Amino acid sequence: MSRNRAFLGQLYFGLFILYLLVPLIVMAGAAFNDSKLPTVAPWKGFTWAWFGELFADQTMWGAFLNSIVVALAVVALAVPIGTAAAIVLNSISGKYRATLYGFMVAPVLAPGLVIGISTVLFWNQLGQTVGANGFFLFGRGLHLATLGQVSYIAAYVMLLVLARLQSFDPGLEEAALDLGANHGQVLRRILLPHLYPAIAASAAIAFFQSIENFNVTLFTKANETTLTVYVFSQVRSGITPKINALAFLLILLTLVLALAYEMNRRRKARIEAEREAEARRAEEAML
Amino acid sequence: MEDLIRRYGTGLTAVFCLLVAFWILVLVILPNFSMLFESFFPYLPVAELGGPKDVFTLQNYEKILANPIETNWFGIPISIPVHISTFVDTVFFSALVTFMTLILAYPLAYFLAKVASPRSIPTLLLLLFIPMWVSEALRAFAWYIILTFNGPLNALLKGLGIIDQGIRWQNGVFTSYDAIVIVLTYCYVLFMLFPIYTAITSLDTNQIEAAEDLGSPWWRTHWRVVIPHAKPGIASGCVMVFMLSAGSLLVPTVVGSTKANWFPQTIYTWFNDALDWNTGAAYSMIFLLVCIIFVILAMRLFKVKLSDIAK
Numbered sequence: 001m002s003r004n005r006a007f008l009g010q011l012y013f014g015l016f017i018l019y020l021l022v023p024l025i026v027m028a029g030a031a032f033n034d035s036k037l038p039t040v041a042p043w044k045g046f047t048w049a050w051f052g053e054l055f056a057d058q059t060m061w062g063a064f065l066n067s068i069v070v071a072l073a074v075v076a077l078a079v080p081i082g083t084a085a086a087i088v089l090n091s092i093s094g095k096y097r098a099t100l101y102g103f104m105v106a107p108v109l110a111p112g113l114v115i116g117i118s119t120v121l122f123w124n125q126l127g128q129t130v131g132a133n134g135f136f137l138f139g140r141g142l143h144l145a146t147l148g149q150v151s152y153i154a155a156y157v158m159l160l161v162l163a164r165l166q167s168f169d170p171g172l173e174e175a176a177l178d179l180g181a182n183h184g185q186v187l188r189r190i191l192l193p194h195l196y197p198a199i200a201a202s203a204a205i206a207f208f209q210s211i212e213n214f215n216v217t218l219f220t221k222a223n224e225t226t227l228t229v230y231v232f233s234q235v236r237s238g239i240t241p242k243i244n245a246l247a248f249l250l251i252l253l254t255l256v257l258a259l260a261y262e263m264n265r266r267r268k269a270r271i272e273a274e275r276e277a278e279a280r281r282a283e284e285a286m287l
Numbered sequence: 288m289e290d291l292i293r294r295y296g297t298g299l300t301a302v303f304c305l306l307v308a309f310w311i312l313v314l315v316i317l318p319n320f321s322m323l324f325e326s327f328f329p330y331l332p333v334a335e336l337g338g339p340k341d342v343f344t345l346q347n348y349e350k351i352l353a354n355p356i357e358t359n360w361f362g363i364p365i366s367i368p369v370h371i372s373t374f375v376d377t378v379f380f381s382a383l384v385t386f387m388t389l390i391l392a393y394p395l396a397y398f399l400a401k402v403a404s405p406r407s408i409p410t411l412l413l414l415l416f417i418p419m420w421v422s423e424a425l426r427a428f429a430w431y432i433i434l435t436f437n438g439p440l441n442a443l444l445k446g447l448g449i450i451d452q453g454i455r456w457q458n459g460v461f462t463s464y465d466a467i468v469i470v471l472t473y474c475y476v477l478f479m480l481f482p483i484y485t486a487i488t489s490l491d492t493n494q495i496e497a498a499e500d501l502g503s504p505w506w507r508t509h510w511r512v513v514i515p516h517a518k519p520g521i522a523s524g525c526v527m528v529f530m531l532s533a534g535s536l537l538v539p540t541v542v543g544s545t546k547a548n549w550f551p552q553t554i555y556t557w558f559n560d561a562l563d564w565n566t567g568a569a570y571s572m573i574f575l576l577v578c579i580i581f582v583i584l585a586m587r588l589f590k591v592k593l594s595d596i597a598k
Contacts, residue, residue, distance in 0.1 A: 151314035183298070
């Protein structure tokens, strides 16, 4: 019975992985088909031509660069905001905490287009109020895309850092203060080192969330595009397999990152196991 | 608050509070107020701003009631405004997507949490994560390729002799929303999987064994033991998938047929093509309101708190 169930589970898992991967394989495969349309079904021969066309596409490079710049800006804003929010939230309790928490996580649940539209309207109105509505900072553009993305990505940072704060011993800060450390030192030498793993993880998440973002960016952008919006507009307006070439490269990058992560994890697990074995041996030798 | 000042001093505390205030006020609350405010004013050329026409009005909201079309729901012909029809379709098919992802994800979440060997879990999770790192635009595009008339799916089915004529999948077989439902399910199924997986992991396996020892059939064990325990995870997954589906603009535009309109597309048309930001604001207010109602309903239905959902 139990073995039967494990087998069914594995079968289902295998089918599920296939379901997730086959569309990606089809898409990547079409990058090498010598056909004007992106498809694999009538296979017209192998070609690298679409990669050449992709690299020659200046719009793609511009969009790629914009994506990176926006993502870095989002990390630079969302990480300090989210970390500060977690620290503030951690120090208050009761009704205010629940209200503040609600306001902080609400943008995660809000649809991206609502965030996009409200951001554009707010800055536009602010521009009119101060009488500078022609000024570019108040108009649509990648800077508004950045601010719109920060409004919900900061919540991810806050949640991760808040979780890490649960394992922090505030007594360490008391001790540092008693021993004459100043406030800056308490933050820099005691609290932040404890939070670094969460901060690093949240920075990575913020970066990739920003690259991925479509809805907020579409509503807030002006003429400049990001990579996701570029793919979208290409798909919409008659596509060539150069998008498949791009997809192939991005999937390859994902696979390399995943493989590196997995190998690193296994190495760590092995070191851990060796250490434990050694500790056991040492214990036995003591007896 | 005094605690913060004692630990980090007035200066640093002020910096923390300023950052939080900037986020909550400037990035979250004020933009939403701005949207609410603008939605009650007519769209005017710049010259007429502040003029006699620039007054409080409900006309932006009334636009959703314009242009009735003939349609039928479950065989009953009725006449409803076109945007209301789009809206109802969006909510209905998003609920369908939510249901399908739940059906697909629950068995897998249970397998990962309770059946698979713990040593292999990190590798299995990584395998599942890989497709999630590929951007949504590309995942929708992958299905666009599969579903096109001269695409691999039709070729495969013809090759196997199941069909002799290609099927226009994007126009739909059952409803014109078929392709959208398929692709949204594909894109968001993992948002259902991970919360449920996390919830089931915290269930003590002894409870399942006790139920089995007492003679409970497998379906009753799930119904009475596992599912009640997984409720926060299910609620969280449902809310996430519903919000993402109903708010998706990319998938319906890439794979949808011309007959299948999604509400975000309507909003985008007002906002970007008609350049009528005020009506766009009114429509997104309506949309936001329904989303909030959905979250509250889900919280009531599953008896969970907001902090359980947003994880």
